[in-house]
Amino acid sequence: xxxxxxxxxxxxxxxxxxxxxxxxxxxxxxxxxxxxxxxxxxxxxxxxxxxxxxxxxxxxxxxxxxxxxxxxxxxxxxxxxxxxxxxxxxxxxxxxxxxxxxxxxxxxxxxxxxxxxxxxxxxxxxxxxxxxxxxxxxxxxxxxxxxxxxxxxxxxxxxxxxxxxxxxxxxxxxxxxxxxxxxxxxxxxxxxxxxxxxxxxxxxxxxxxxxxxxxxxxxxxxxxxxxxxxxxxxxxxxxxxxxxxxxxxxxxxxxxxxxxxxxxxxxxxxxxxxxxxxxxxxxxxxxxxxxxxxxxxxxxxxxxxxxxxxxx
Numbered sequence: 001x002x003x004x005x006x007x008x009x010x011x012x013x014x015x016x017x018x019x020x021x022x023x024x025x026x027x028x029x030x031x032x033x034x035x036x037x038x039x040x041x042x043x044x045x046x047x048x049x050x051x052x053x054x055x056x057x058x059x060x061x062x063x064x065x066x067x068x069x070x071x072x073x074x075x076x077x078x079x080x081x082x083x084x085x086x087x088x089x090x091x092x093x094x095x096x097x098x099x100x101x102x103x104x105x106x107x108x109x110x111x112x113x114x115x116x117x118x119x120x121x122x123x124x125x126x127x128x129x130x131x132x133x134x135x136x137x138x139x140x141x142x143x144x145x146x147x148x149x150x151x152x153x154x155x156x157x158x159x160x161x162x163x164x165x166x167x168x169x170x171x172x173x174x175x176x177x178x179x180x181x182x183x184x185x186x187x188x189x190x191x192x193x194x195x196x197x198x199x200x201x202x203x204x205x206x207x208x209x210x211x212x213x214x215x216x217x218x219x220x221x222x223x224x225x226x227x228x229x230x231x232x233x234x235x236x237x238x239x240x241x242x243x244x245x246x247x248x249x250x251x252x253x254x255x256x257x258x259x260x261x262x263x264x265x266x267x268x269x270x271x272x273x274x275x276x277x278x279x280x281x282x283x284x285x286x287x288x289x290x291x292x293x294x295x296x297x298x299x300x301x302x303x304x305x306x307x308x309x310x311x312x
Contacts, residue, residue, distance in 0.1 A: 130291025132256025
């Protein structure tokens, strides 16, 4: 639809359909992995999924930027063909075990009640929103600092490439190294790594290259949290409603990312206006510490520890 959208309302409809497709695919994809792969192998498989996703995030904009100089419609048609090919491939090779109806599957309002009644899972989703609040600053605070404080827009691309590239190269190795750590501890360490990233990045107002260790810390946080969150969700979720649980868990990204976008830009403006350029980084660092402490307390809850022991 993007290829032949010549009016604002068609672009709007195309964007809605694109977002709907992502909203349907993401939780279903995660739920299918959780059904087909069991135990500690889930973190390893999800780590590979993250690697392929990051590869697409790196190559997609590069190829798109090259093709859009020729014709935007060409980019849209090629993207559509890729999605169509992926759909056909999924229909043909989708594991039969994942497509089998789940026993005693919950539906409708009962399924939502099942999710909301799972307090450890709901608490985990809320706490992880704090991580996405911090992680979103790679798209908000970092570009603002680079462009407004240092007038070097090209560095933004280098920072994004560093973040994605490090995750692409090291994700599976990091997942393998930390597999002996409890998932709950991986989540706590991931939040602490993101907090350290905020603290180091606060120096970037004066020294732009301070963003390099800050971005590396954020990348380390992502490599710890993403596979661990996938595994924790699989442990806590009811087997009869895997898809709904993974869909609900994406709220952490939506809520945390949205707040991060709004709050990060607002704090940058306030800090600049009052002569406190480090204000946004300090606030984000405090939020990271609060989230890490909340995650530590969550990990000590008897029901969470019982779930972890049962999965061993």
